[in-house]
Amino acid sequence: EAQVTQNPRYLITVTGKKLTVTCSQNMNHEYMSWYRQDPGLGLRQIYYSMNVEVTDKGDVPEGYKVSRKEKRNFPLILESPSPNQTSLYFCASSKTSGGAIPSYNEQFFGPGTRLTVL
Amino acid sequence: TQLLEQSPQFLSIQEGENLTVYCNSSSVFSSLQWYRQEPGEGPVLLVTVVTGGEVKKLKRLTFQFGDARKDSSLHITAAQPGDTGLYLCAGDPGTASKLTFGTGTRLQVTL
Numbered sequence: 001e002a003q004v005t006q007n008p009r010y011l012i013t014v015t016g017k018k019l020t021v022t023c024s025q026n027m028n029h030e031y032m033s034w035y036r037q038d039p040g041l042g043l044r045q046i047y048y049s050m051n052v053e054v055t056d057k058g059d060v061p062e063g064y065k066v067s068r069k070e071k072r073n074f075p076l077i078l079e080s081p082s083p084n085q086t087s088l089y090f091c092a093s094s095k096t097s098g099g100a101i102p103s104y105n106e107q108f109f110g111p112g113t114r115l116t117v118l
Numbered sequence: 119t120q121l122l123e124q125s126p127q128f129l130s131i132q133e134g135e136n137l138t139v140y141c142n143s144s145s146v147f148s149s150l151q152w153y154r155q156e157p158g159e160g161p162v163l164l165v166t167v168v169t170g171g172e173v174k175k176l177k178r179l180t181f182q183f184g185d186a187r188k189d190s191s192l193h194i195t196a197a198q199p200g201d202t203g204l205y206l207c208a209g210d211p212g213t214a215s216k217l218t219f220g221t222g223t224r225l226q227v228t229l
Contacts, residue, residue: 043206045216106151111160
């Protein structure tokens with residue numbers, strides 16, 4: 001089954017304790033992205049990756065890191081989480097062509113990770 | 119960053135009613151997508167509109183892209199409880215590879 005998986009689905013942690021949220025897709029998509037979803041703000045992009053070893057900042061990258069060592073995996077790293085990073089996080093993947101996302105490609109989303117930082 | 123404003127933010131209606139959700143921006147988008155998100159899940163694509171003035175239908179859902187490609191609407195005819203969810207529009211500015219998502223419209227349809 002074609003899917004994007006995220007782990008963990010739920011996480012409660014404390015300020016400053018490093019954590020990683022994993023994301024994996026089995027559709028051989030080049031493009032992967034992380035979003036956070038907050039009430040009234042919609043989905044905001046954190047980081048994205050056009051392909052292996054190619055990553056770039058989205059709209060809200062502060063406090064986050066990513067890596068893309070393999071095509072299927074795109075982990076999100078919070079080196080020193082803070083309470084303002086409490087949110088619902090989504091990973092997504094999509095096909096690309098010619099090094100850019102065609103304007104009408106569908107993004108496939110994972111089920112989300114609900115993170116609470118105390 | 120280009121912004122997409124959706125209205126209304128919340129909508130609670132009874133089964134059988136019609137409704138329209140709006141997605142507006144001051145910026146031009148090369149295409150616009152509509153997603154629906156159900157509780158505990160990620161958004162799922164409903165439709166993509168590409169051409170200014172384009173109208174697409176998906177059963178009881180009608181999507182329109184504005185002539186100037188700055189806005190879009192989603193009309194649901196005879197809403198059903200299964201339509202309940204968060205509706206998100208997402209615009210592609212046609213530049214370097216990222217979608218801008220709207221603020222979302224949360225729809226609840228009751229019996």
